[in-house]
Amino acid sequence: MAIKYINDFEFEGKKVICRFDFNVPLDKDGKITDTTRIDSTLETIKFILEKGASKLILMSHLGRPKGAPEKKYSLEPVASYLADKLGVEVVLTESCLDRGIKTLLTLPETKIILLENLRFHAEEEANDHEFAKRLASYADVYVNDAFGTAHRKHASTYGINAAFKGKALAGFLLQKEIAALDQVLKTPKKPFVAVMGGAKVADKIKIIEELLRSVDSLLIGGAMAYPFLKARGLEVGKSLCSAEDVKLAKAILATGAASKIRLPIDHIVSTNPDSEANTTNNESIPEEMMGLDIGPATLDSYAHTIAGAATILWNGPMGFFEKFNFNKGTFGIAKAIASSKAFSVVGGGDSVAAVNEAGLADQMSHVSTGGGASLEYIENGGSLPGIQALRFGIN
């Protein structure tokens, strides 16, 4: 069944409850340090308001409170930021179950209500039926635009759909994420090149297996490369490399798709992450050293493959990029993708952070707002609980 989008829905006079992902990073004074996630919801909020909705009830989680209120996870900074951006008062409720909400909904002067952090109640993550019903009771229509939490089967992303048959819609952000990821997953223009990095093979084994079905080349970097090199019988010194990951890498290399996998041909190494960087002249890492970035020859060769690609998917840094000495591979890959004419999608927290830090985000075709969600979407061949609930409804 096709997902219903907000584009053609008649919102005039309707009370609309919207699930967003306002899970923004805060500094120790409670100031928002990166507003991207809130900014990416403004298009949907403004659209629904312009279409004449009578009330907008916004809901989200923030951080990882343990099912009880914690001041540091209050959505208060989000309420202030939204009010500022929209030029409308945003009323933050004391709790998402506050008895006063029903009264607020009758006040003509109150247009936007932000429910306090959903995860102050354990029922949210437990997908509790009664809790979902209570949230649903505030509105006539449900909009989900929280791609970052679409892989969670929670009350506000999943259970709530039961109360809105035919009136559960996807917002613009969800629409964009689905379109971009589907283009990579279902109809990738060839050559399709995936770049995978990060720390652990075990975390990404499913996505590697899924991608090997459709990619022409899988360029591996970061600490993820060492188990593959070790599985091929090479020396990896003191690099991050668990026995479990070597076993998984061996199994992948034993399949017919192994010829699509490319591994680093040189490395930036050091005795520890705080020491000076050295470059190896081949794929082996000396016994007393650890690999901390891909080397210049690897970067050149990967950049060349990227330049010839028509579709690119990138997830995970190429090295310990938080340290200046070991960030060249990650920023080099970001630049290579930015200069290519391919349809390019970047997903995953660290690679997105690197692209933003390099100021290259607007040169990518799509930068996903959902790290875990974008990976799971690809792993599962395009299905996530929050999206399936919109597509098929639930009972």
Ligand code: AMP
């Ligand atoms: P992941 O969450 O699996 O994408 O891993 C990201 C983390 O892996 C980042 O914090 C990187 O600094 C780290 N990382 C990537 N390559 C290396 C490496 N060669 N050695 C140590 N850490 C690395």
